[in-house]
Amino acid sequence: MDAHGEVGRPGRILISRHEIAARVAELGLTIRRDYAGRFPLFVGVLKGAIVFAADLFRAAALPASLDFMGVSSYGAGQRPSGSVRLTADLSMSIEGRDVIIIEDIVDTGRTIGYLRRNLATRHPRSIALCVLLDKVARREVDVPVDYVGFAIPDEFVVGYGLDHRGYHRNLRDIAVLEPTEAP
Ligand code: PRP
Numbered sequence: 078m079d080a081h082g083e084v085g086r087p088g089r090i091l092i093s094r095h096e097i098a099a100r101v102a103e104l105g106l107t108i109r110r111d112y113a114g115r116f117p118l119f120v121g122v123l124k125g126a127i128v129f130a131a132d133l134f135r136a137a138a139l140p141a142s143l144d145f146m147g148v149s150s151y152g153a154g155q156r157p158s159g160s161v162r163l164t165a166d167l168s169m170s171i172e173g174r175d176v177i178i179i180e181d182i183v184d185t186g187r188t189i190g191y192l193r194r195n196l197a198t199r200h201p202r203s204i205a206l207c208v209l210l211d212k213v214a215r216r217e218v219d220v221p222v223d224y225v226g227f228a229i230p231d232e233f234v235v236g237y238g239l240d241h242r243g244y245h246r247n248l249r250d251i252a253v254l255e256p257t258e259a260p
Contacts, residue, residue, distance in 0.1 A: 085241045087252035091234055092227060094249040097209075100226045101129070104207060105136025107224065108177065116140050117175040118201075122192065123147040123165060124246070125181035128238035129209045129226075133179055144168055150188045161191040171201045181238045182210040186218035193220065210234070210251070 108117075116139075121130030123145050134143050147165030176196060183189055189206060196204055207224035214231045235241050236248030245252075 083242075083257055084244045085233075085235075085254040085257055087235050087245055087248060088255035089253045090250045091229065091232070091253050092237075092251040094237075097226075097237055097251065098132075101132045101136050101209075104224055104226060105133055105138065108133070108137045108207065109139055112137070112139055112141075112175065112177075115175050116142070117177050118169075118171060119143045119177050119179055120167065120171075120196075121145045121179045122181070122188070125238045125240065126179050126209075128246070129181050130179040133207065142169075146192065148188050148192060150185075161188050163195070171196060171199050174201050175203045176201045176205070178204065178206045180206065180208040182212060182234075183208045183220070183222060184212045184215045186216050186220040189220045189222075190218040209237070210239075 119130060119134050119141055121127055121143065124147070130143065134141065144167045145165065146167055147163065148161060149164050150161045178189070178192060178196070180189060189208075193204060193206070205223040206221065208222055209226035211222060211225045211228045212231055213228050233241070233254040234251050235245035235254050236251045238246050239251065240246045241254050
């Protein structure tokens with residue numbers, strides 16, 4: 078393989094690009110309704126949420142701003158390492174703002190638990206979480222999720238922002254990673 082090790086192949090499509098687009102449009106409309114008359118700040122969580130954030134931000138079509146935060150929890154493997162690390166901070170103050178965190182996936186809940194605690198110390202007016210994929214069965218930390226795209230089974234998925242070892246984020250569909258063959 079290459080310097081990044083063995084990269085798995087995307088297999089069966091779990092959620093097609095058409096299903097994603099339809100759901101993102103619905104989520105956008107719901108958020109547009111819920112935040113009518115307000116000027117929320119969408120916070121995309123790097124890197125996985127970048128594609129979803131770009132689409133949802135446009136679908137909501139609100140007078141809103143967009144910023145990003147970098148957080149990393151997974152090691153090189155397919156499971157979270159348990160520790161959460163801030164890799165990039167926001168570029169603006171969120172004091173008094175209505176913040177909507179945009180995540181691609183909630184797995185154990187550690188990342189979003191950390192983010193909610195971190196952002197709460199900055200005195201926003203409100204914090205909500207919009208997640209595209211919710212791997213409910215894997216939850217270890219109880220975190221409130223306000224908007225969910227799809228509940229999914231405990232399978233490693235790639236595409237639409239989600240990666241395996243840095244690859245496959247640019248796939249338009251969400252696919253299940255094929256198991257790597259034993260050497
Ligand atoms: C993934 C995903 C979430 C987090 C969810 O990020 O984007 O941020 O893991 O897992 P958790 O609920 O168990 O904390 P990852 O660390 O893979 O980084 P990436 O977004 O840059 O791919």
